[in-house]
Amino acid sequence: MSAVADTHAQDHHHGPAKGMTRWLLTTNHKDIGSMYLIFSFAMFLLGGSMAMVIRAELFQPGLQIVEPEFFNQMTTMHGLIMVFGAVMPAFVGLANWMLPLMVGAPDMALPRMNNWSFWLLPAAFLMLVSTLFMQGGAPNFGWTFYAPLSTTYGPPSTTFFIFAVHIMGISSIMGAINVIATILNMRAPGMTLMKMPLFVWTWLITAFLLIAVMPVLAGVVTMMLMDINFGTSFFDAAGGGDPVLFQHVFWFFGHPEVYIMILPAFGVVSHIIPAFARKPLFGYASMVYAVGAIALLSFLVWAHHMFTVGIPIFGQLFFMYATMLIAVPTGVKVFNWVATMFRGSMTFETPMLFSVAFVILFTIGGFSGLMLAIAPADFQYHDTYFVVAHFHYVLVPGAIFGIFAAAYYWLPKWTGTMYDETLGKTHFWLSFVGMNLAFFPMHFLGLAGMPRRIPDYALQFADFNMVSSVGAFMFGATQLLFLFIVVKCVRGYGEKASAKPWEGAEGLEWTVPSPAPYHTFATPPDVK
Amino acid sequence: MHVHVKRAGALIAGSLLSASALADWQMNMSPGVTDTSNEIFGLHMTILWICVAIGVVVFGVMFWSIFAHRKSKGHKPAHFHENTVVEILWTIIPFAILVIMAIPATATLVDMYDTSESEVDIKVTGYQWRWKYDYIEDDFGYFSNMSTSRDEIYNRMEKSENYLLDVDNPMVIPAGKKVRLLLTANDVIHSWWVPNFGVKKDAIPGFINEIWVKVDKPGTYRGQCTELCGKDHGFMPVVVEVLPEEEYNLWLADQREAAEKERQLTEKDWTLEELVERGEGVYATACAACHGQDGSGGGGGAFPSLRGTPVVTEDIQAHLDIVVNGVSGTAMQAFGAQLSEADLAAVITYERNAWGNNTGEMVTPKEVFDYKNQ
Numbered sequence: 031m032s033a034v035a036d037t038h039a040q041d042h043h044h045g046p047a048k049g050m051t052r053w054l055l056t057t058n059h060k061d062i063g064s065m066y067l068i069f070s071f072a073m074f075l076l077g078g079s080m081a082m083v084i085r086a087e088l089f090q091p092g093l094q095i096v097e098p099e100f101f102n103q104m105t106t107m108h109g110l111i112m113v114f115g116a117v118m119p120a121f122v123g124l125a126n127w128m129l130p131l132m133v134g135a136p137d138m139a140l141p142r143m144n145n146w147s148f149w150l151l152p153a154a155f156l157m158l159v160s161t162l163f164m165q166g167g168a169p170n171f172g173w174t175f176y177a178p179l180s181t182t183y184g185p186p187s188t189t190f191f192i193f194a195v196h197i198m199g200i201s202s203i204m205g206a207i208n209v210i211a212t213i214l215n216m217r218a219p220g221m222t223l224m225k226m227p228l229f230v231w232t233w234l235i236t237a238f239l240l241i242a243v244m245p246v247l248a249g250v251v252t253m254m255l256m257d258i259n260f261g262t263s264f265f266d267a268a269g270g271g272d273p274v275l276f277q278h279v280f281w282f283f284g285h286p287e288v289y290i291m292i293l294p295a296f297g298v299v300s301h302i303i304p305a306f307a308r309k310p311l312f313g314y315a316s317m318v319y320a321v322g323a324i325a326l327l328s329f330l331v332w333a334h335h336m337f338t339v340g341i342p343i344f345g346q347l348f349f350m351y352a353t354m355l356i357a358v359p360t361g362v363k364v365f366n367w368v369a370t371m372f373r374g375s376m377t378f379e380t381p382m383l384f385s386v387a388f389v390i391l392f393t394i395g396g397f398s399g400l401m402l403a404i405a406p407a408d409f410q411y412h413d414t415y416f417v418v419a420h421f422h423y424v425l426v427p428g429a430i431f432g433i434f435a436a437a438y439y440w441l442p443k444w445t446g447t448m449y450d451e452t453l454g455k456t457h458f459w460l461s462f463v464g465m466n467l468a469f470f471p472m473h474f475l476g477l478a479g480m481p482r483r484i485p486d487y488a489l490q491f492a493d494f495n496m497v498s499s500v501g502a503f504m505f506g507a508t509q510l511l512f513l514f515i516v517v518k519c520v521r522g523y524g525e526k527a528s529a530k531p532w533e534g535a536e537g538l539e540w541t542v543p544s545p546a547p548y549h550t551f552a553t554p555p556d557v558k
Numbered sequence: 559m560h561v562h563v564k565r566a567g568a569l570i571a572g573s574l575l576s577a578s579a580l581a582d583w584q585m586n587m588s589p590g591v592t593d594t595s596n597e598i599f600g601l602h603m604t605i606l607w608i609c610v611a612i613g614v615v616v617f618g619v620m621f622w623s624i625f626a627h628r629k630s631k632g633h634k635p636a637h638f639h640e641n642t643v644v645e646i647l648w649t650i651i652p653f654a655i656l657v658i659m660a661i662p663a664t665a666t667l668v669d670m671y672d673t674s675e676s677e678v679d680i681k682v683t684g685y686q687w688r689w690k691y692d693y694i695e696d697d698f699g700y701f702s703n704m705s706t707s708r709d710e711i712y713n714r715m716e717k718s719e720n721y722l723l724d725v726d727n728p729m730v731i732p733a734g735k736k737v738r739l740l741l742t743a744n745d746v747i748h749s750w751w752v753p754n755f756g757v758k759k760d761a762i763p764g765f766i767n768e769i770w771v772k773v774d775k776p777g778t779y780r781g782q783c784t785e786l787c788g789k790d791h792g793f794m795p796v797v798v799e800v801l802p803e804e805e806y807n808l809w810l811a812d813q814r815e816a817a818e819k820e821r822q823l824t825e826k827d828w829t830l831e832e833l834v835e836r837g838e839g840v841y842a843t844a845c846a847a848c849h850g851q852d853g854s855g856g857g858g859g860a861f862p863s864l865r866g867t868p869v870v871t872e873d874i875q876a877h878l879d880i881v882v883n884g885v886s887g888t889a890m891q892a893f894g895a896q897l898s899e900a901d902l903a904a905v906i907t908y909e910r911n912a913w914g915n916n917t918g919e920m921v922t923p924k925e926v927f928d929y930k931n932q
């Protein structure tokens with residue numbers, strides 16, 4: 031590996047442009063990665079403040095703060111913004127920054143398209159958020175936007191929502207094409223597929239998932255568009271359409287989508303755990319196969335979101351079995367992570383703390399997922415807070431902790447400065463406690479019978495809702511600390527980071543200096 | 559203003575107190591009252607314990623490693639990174655557990671899907687935001703609306719025990735009989751759920767879904783709509799009253815009789831005077847709140863006067879249309895499903911002949927019936 035050789039190759043390159051044009055016109059994967067990450071964090075705060083409104087209203091029974099119409103807009107926008115604005119762009123940002131560094135490529139394969147796929151996002155979200163100010167309000171039909179609530183009965187702003195989804199979809203597809211082209215064509219000589227770092231592997235598979243399902247999402251919103259504006263009846267029973275068709279198409283996108291949000295996080299922790307256990311990842315090959323298996327199975331389980339719509343019993347059984355099967359490769363991954371920690375020599379810096387919490391809490395989310403897979407039991411769980419608890423357990427300590435872990439792990443590489451470890455740990459512990467306080471009681475609420483997406487609830491649900499709200503406020507406020515930590519680091523306040531600040535870290539990204547120069551790997555490194 | 563704030567504060571404190579007095583920190587599913595719900599509860603507990611057991615083993619190893627294999631304790635890392643036997647084992651064992659779990663789940667599911675040999679059939683229709691129950695064999699049906707008052711919801715009144723879970727007319731079923739429910743919806747998708755029955759199914763426009771329930775223990779059981787269905791999704795409870803068979807039969811006889819009366823009213827030949835007389839009463843309860851006792855409108859112009867307007871004095875079809883179907887996007891609701899044919903005919907006839915609208919025209923219940931069913 032010849033990192034030092036690269037640095038002097040830098041001299042022949044120009045640095046970043048000055049001023050705004052640097053960001054508007056950049057084709058540099060690091061700049062674009064940073065923009066994705068900043069955008070994603072902004073969306074995380076926006077979507078988070080909507081969650082705060084929701085939890086404030088649910089703090090007590092009765093309507094205190096918002097009206098039901100607005101409450102529904104908040105749940106809808108919270109979901110849409112977190113999924114499409116916070117989690118997905120964050121992983122694309124990580125991919126932009128890290129994939130070229132990890133495979134030893136000078137940049138992404140298609141840099142101009144890269145710029146375009148980023149800049150589509152602010153446009154899409156500007157449009158989506160502007161619906162809040164339109165007559166009739168923002169979309170209010172849940173992030174799953176089931177027809178006919180979202181078509182015949184949707185607010186006028188629905189058409190803007192559809193356009194925004196189209197734009198996000200184009201952005202994601204272009205991002206995915208870029209990832210695939212980069213990984214398949216630009217790996218350093220000697221880096222065979224089975225030598226690729228796991229983050230690269232998981233992103234490769236995620237990109238294929240994106241290309242497979244984003245067009246399906248585009249299809250379903252286009253059908254809505256036609257129903258709303260051009261007189262078709264895809265989903266309108268009165269015109270011979272089929273509201274259940276909507277759900278089949280939506281979840282054919284929607285289930286792989288949840289893996290799109292988690293697989294890159296699998297990759298991240300598969301780097302961090304070995305690094306801080308100072309021991310190679312256990313079962314590299316089985317990790318790769320497990321991710322592949324999960325991705326394939328994710329196309330065969332969509333109707334487990336629809337156990338109550340009345341699909342025939344054979345369909346019901348098929349989707350139940352297929353869903354249960356996903357537990358096997360997921361289990362393999364968890365066992366592998368634990369086996370990696372076993373007999374290691376562990377230290378617990380912030381990235382490791384987030385990764386260990388990831389393994390524990392994601393597994394809990396996996397357990398509730400397994401419970402939800404049991405179709406007869408799902409009749410009781412479905413559309414209750416049990417489901418809300420489940421998907422927040424896989425998304426918050428899953429996707430989002432994965433992103434935090436990645437951010438802390440690679441911040442020294444990005445900024446050249448070590449983050450403040452004490453603050454990082456504080457951020458972790460407050461997030462950990464807040465998150466569990468917010469979401470664990472939701473299991474109880476769901477089991478006791480509280481439906482989801484309601485602005486007010488019966489009195490027996492009062493106590494746990496209050497606990498949950500307190501936890502949510504705690505978690506929400508804590509994220510400002512993260513902003514502070516990162517800004518501090520970017521500004522250069524803190525210890526200077528060496529090229530490889532983590533004793534046990536492996537990979538090409540640690541062979542370039544910290545902060546990573548504007549251009550890296552102009553000549554490819556050799557991988558043995 | 560200040561007083562208001564204080565009062566609101568006191569009320570909120572009051573409702574908090576009553577809330578905490580009632581709350582029970584329930585943490586688990588309840589086994590419910592039907593065989594189905596008990597079977598589901600059994601499955602739920604089995605899978606829960608399986609998860610706990612796996613969790614104990616996996617997290618046990620993990621916490622042990624975290625505790626013992628840390629650098630600060632001077633632990634030196636091992637270097638193994640695969641072990642085919644172990645890897646095959648932890649693929650096969652979970653698979654076997656899943657197969658074992660799938661067997662009872664399949665059996666329960668087959669049972670839940672068996673809607674044959676029902677003794678009572680009820681059609682359940684979801685509306686924004688209430689339920690309608692039609693007793694198919696007995697030719698009657700009625701709406702079930704939430705009866706919790708706005709004052710309770712907006713914290714102006716203490717919350718009652720069954721806050722948000724009370725309705726005006728519950729669905730009534732006999733104890734010990736297999737009841738089949740045929741679910742559908744009028745507008746958007748709703749979902750009918752009573753946790754204690756272990757029964758939840760979506761009510762979808764254009765579809766009919768079947769479920770069945772057999773409850774042995776008489777009593778009142780409560781649930782809610784569980785599919786987001788718009789603004790008042792949180793305010794459409796499901797309440798089922800299970801009566802012992804004799805009581806159920808009495809109730810049924812009453813309902814049949816009332817329905818029969820209703821039908822006779824529709825069939826009967828009405829005179830203008832009879833309709834106007836009946837219409838006056840209907841108007842007072844259903845319309846006067848907005849249009850004013852004397853038809854002169856209200857709400858500072860928000861609710862139109864019905865005196866001498868073209869709709870009320872000329873275009874009879876438009877009049878029928880507005881009252882039966884409402885004016886969407888305004889406070890004028892569709893009364894077609896809320897009032898009987900006789901009441902609709904009466905109130906329209908009344909409006910066309912009261913307060914100086916002396917058209918002398920009438921609409922008969924039969925005409926309303928035909929209009930609704932055209």
Ligand SMILES: [Cu+2]
Nearest residue numbers: 748783787794
């Ligand atoms: Cu509903």
